[in-house]
Amino acid sequence: xxxxxxxxxxxxxxxxxxxxxxxxxxxxxxxxxxxHSIFLGQVRNDRIGENEVAAIEYTAYRxxxxxxxxxxxxxxxxxxxxxxxxxxxxxxxxxxxEISLFVFTSAIHRKDAIDACEAIVERIKKExxxxxxxxxxxxxxQWKINT
Amino acid sequence: xxxxxxxxxxxxxxxxxxxxxxxxxxxxxxxxxxxHSIFLGQVRNDRIGENEVAAIEYTAYRxxxxxxxxxxxxxxxxxxxxxxxxxxxxxxxxxxxEISLFVFTSAIHRKDAIDACEAIVERIKKExxxxxxxxxxxxxxQWKINT
Amino acid sequence: xxxxxxLFGQVADITGKDxxxxxxxxxxxxxxQLLEKTYPALKxxxxxxxxNKKVIQxxxxxHNEDTVAILPPFSGG
Amino acid sequence: xxxxxxLFGQVADITGKDxxxxxxxxxxxxxxQLLEKTYPALKxxxxxxxxNKKVIQxxxxxHNEDTVAILPPFSGG
Numbered sequence: 430x431x432x433x434x435x436x437x438x439x440x441x442x443x444x445x446x447x448x449x450x451x452x453x454x455x456x457x458x459x460x461x462x463x464x465h466s467i468f469l470g471q472v473r474n475d476r477i478g479e480n481e482v483a484a485i486e487y488t489a490y491r492x493x494x495x496x497x498x499x500x501x502x503x504x505x506x507x508x509x510x511x512x513x514x515x516x517x518x519x520x521x522x523x524x525x526x527e528i529s530l531f532v533f534t535s536a537i538h539r540k541d542a543i544d545a546c547e548a549i550v551e552r553i554k555k556e557x558x559x560x561x562x563x564x565x566x567x568x569x570x571q572w573k574i575n576t
Numbered sequence: 577x578x579x580x581x582x583x584x585x586x587x588x589x590x591x592x593x594x595x596x597x598x599x600x601x602x603x604x605x606x607x608x609x610x611x612h613s614i615f616l617g618q619v620r621n622d623r624i625g626e627n628e629v630a631a632i633e634y635t636a637y638r639x640x641x642x643x644x645x646x647x648x649x650x651x652x653x654x655x656x657x658x659x660x661x662x663x664x665x666x667x668x669x670x671x672x673x674e675i676s677l678f679v680f681t682s683a684i685h686r687k688d689a690i691d692a693c694e695a696i697v698e699r700i701k702k703e704x705x706x707x708x709x710x711x712x713x714x715x716x717x718q719w720k721i722n723t
Numbered sequence: 724x725x726x727x728x729x730l731f732g733q734v735a736d737i738t739g740k741d742x743x744x745x746x747x748x749x750x751x752x753x754x755x756q757l758l759e760k761t762y763p764a765l766k767x768x769x770x771x772x773x774x775n776k777k778v779i780q781x782x783x784x785x786h787n788e789d790t791v792a793i794l795p796p797f798s799g800g
Numbered sequence: 801x802x803x804x805x806x807l808f809g810q811v812a813d814i815t816g817k818d819x820x821x822x823x824x825x826x827x828x829x830x831x832x833q834l835l836e837k838t839y840p841a842l843k844x845x846x847x848x849x850x851x852n853k854k855v856i857q858x859x860x861x862x863h864n865e866d867t868v869a870i871l872p873p874f875s876g877g
Contacts, residue, residue, distance in 0.1 A: 446604075450597025453616065457593075457673040460621035465675075467614035469600065470877045473684065474607035487876065490808055490869055493853040518876060526604040528612075530877040537620065539800075543694055550686060550877065558850070558869070559876025560809035572810045573875035617800045634799065637731055637792055640776040665799060677800045697800065705773070705792070706799025707732035719733045720798035 438498045439489065439520050443527035444469075452515060456535055462512050464539035466546035470530030472523050480565040484524045485573060490558035497557050501549055509545035511536045516549065518559065529561075585645045586636065586667050590674035591616075599662060603682055609659050611686035613693035617677030619670050627712040631671045632720060637705040641665075644704050648696055656692035658683045663696065665706065676708075726785055728754070729792040737764045752782045754791060770795045803862055805831070806869040814841045829859045831868060847872045 449467070456462055475482045498516055505514050512535045519529040532549050536542040554575055561573035596614070603609055622629045645663055652661050659682045666676040679696050683689040701722055708720035728743040735741045748754050751772055759765050773792040774783050785791065805820040812818045825831050828849055836842050850869040851860050862868065 446597045446601035447594075448597075449600055450593045450595075453596055453675070454593035456618070460619075460672045462618050462673075463620040465614075465616040465618060467612075467616070468686065468690065469612035469614070470686070471603070471609050471612060471682075472607075473610040488808065489876070490806065490850075490853075490871065493850060493869065496853055525607045526609075528600070535618075539615065539617070539697060543615065543690075543697075547690055550690075554874070554877045556855075556874070557876050558808065558871050558874055560872065561875040562809070572813075572872065574873060575875045575877070635731065636799070637729065637773075637776075637794065640773060640792065643776055701800045702797070703778075704799050705731065705794050705797055707795065708798040709732070719736075719795065721796060722798045722800065 436515065438495065438516050438518055439491065440517050441519075442521050443519055443523045443529065444517055444531045446528070449528075449531060452531075452533060456513070459512060459535065461537060462535045463537050464542040465533065465535045466539075466542040468530070468532040468546050468550045469528050471528050472525045474525035475563070477563075477565075477571070480567060480569060482525055482563045483566045484522050484564045485529065485561040486522045486564055486570075487518075487520050487529065487559055487561050489518075489520060489560070494557050494559060501552050501556075504552075505534070505545050505549055508548070509534075509536070510538075510541050511545045514545065514549065516553065518553070518557075522564070583662065585642065585663050585665055586638065587664050588666075589668050590666055590670045590676065591664055591678050593675070596675075596678060599678075599680060603660070606659060606682065608684060609682045610684050611689040612680065612682045613686075613689040615677070615679040615693050615697045616675050618675050619672045621672035622710070624710075624712075624718070627714060627716060629672055629710045630713045631669050631711045632676065632708040633669050633711055633717075634665070634667045634676065634706055634708050636665075636667060636707070641704050641706060648699050648703075652681070652692050652696055655695070656681075656683070656688050658688055658692045661692065661696065663700065665700070665704075669711070724787055726754070726787070727790045728758070729790060731792065731794060733768055733795040734765065734770055734793045737768070738762050747787050748785055750782050750784050751779060751791065754785065758793070765793075768795060801864055803831070803864070804867045805835070806867065808869065808871060810845055810872040811842065811847055811870045814845070815839050824864050825862055827859050827861050828856060828868065831862065835870070842870075845872060
């Protein structure tokens with residue numbers, strides 16, 4: 430079953446939109462799927478005082494994060510009647526306008542795909558030990574705080 | 577503003593995953609976006625008795641549907657602080673495993689993108705005059721009923 | 724002179740056409756009666772009615788050149 | 801012999817390192833005291849603690865070879 434095929438979550442650098450298209454295409458042979466829900470996190474060029482965010486540099490406590498991704502995955506299959514799910518998260522530098530998080534759920538019915546996707550995103554933001562350092566256009570930096 | 581650039585919603589045949597990737601890529605210059613939410617409807621190979629759905633053939637009352645898509649768009653910008661939104665819907669034959677609906681919302685914050693996307697999908701399913709005829713593998717057919 | 728009646732999905736299957744030109748009737752209730760008399764199978768299905776591209780909830784007056792659409796349950800997406 | 805202390809984000813900036821080897825202390829409260837004595841700037845930030853990759857909510861006994869991580873607020877996604 431799909432549930433067992435666990436891919437690597439962390440990707441070096443930004444997540445390519447073409448990769449997202451390919452991930453979608455791979456589901457065309459799962460003909461019991463009726464609905465996909467996708468969440469993408471994109472790096473914003475926030476202005477903080479005089480400064481503008483040029484990029485975020487992500488680091489993680491990988492061993493712990495990878496265990497958590499497995500737990501989030503198992504819980505998602507337990508809590509929602511989904512057919513498959515995928516999570517990708519960037520490490521390293523991701524420029525403003527580039528994508529750093531890709532959560533993808535698929536189900537027979539739309540509500541299940543949508544609810545699962547949202548629940549997974551919330552858990553990632555809250556529980557997974559990843560840190561983003563905002564790199565400003567002037568090369569100063571500060572640690573990001575999630576809202 | 578983005579709000580004014582209204583593209584064609586209806587697409588002949590399935591929505592290509594590569595097209596979805598390209599639509600995502602186009603948002604990399606909108607650097608105030610922090611979150612994208614995407615919903616995709618995929619045609620299921622449902623079994624109904626002895627029959628299996630091979631494809632859905634979509635027809636629409638186009639003039640009315642197009643007015644509704646504009647209204648849905650305007651309401652989405654009124655009701656949610658989103659930065660942009662796109663809807664694509666197939667007409668004609670879409671095979672099982674192919675994509676027939678693509679709803680794409682973008683916002684500064686994730687909750688707004690997610691809530692707007694879900695609200696738009698619900699309105700499309702409920703209000704837009706589109707009909708799907710399920711074509712079975714034996715070439716029989718029946719009109720689909722949305723749940 | 725008359726009213727354009729657009730027919731979709733299951734309704735078009737029942738009537739065998741996707742457009743009807745009919746003489747002006749007073750209102751949508753009269754149009755319903757006329758259609759269900761001509762195509763009794765319509766009585767067995769649920770449909771809604773749009774007048775000039777707006778779904779109506781109650782009996783609505785009709786005028787020359789109005790476009791009425793007979794809409795079986797939607798199944799897009 | 802000892803405990804591995806992993807330091808991340810803001811905490812690693814404060815300590816200037818991303819790993820500390822320290823002698824065994826009895827529990828996480830003792831570890832906290834030790835760290836905040838050595839790096840007083842830690843007192844001014846919020847952090848949580850994971851013992852062997854599990855976030856703990858209360859004082860937790862530590863043993864030889866345990867791995868403790870000092871985790872400033874997450875900001876992934």
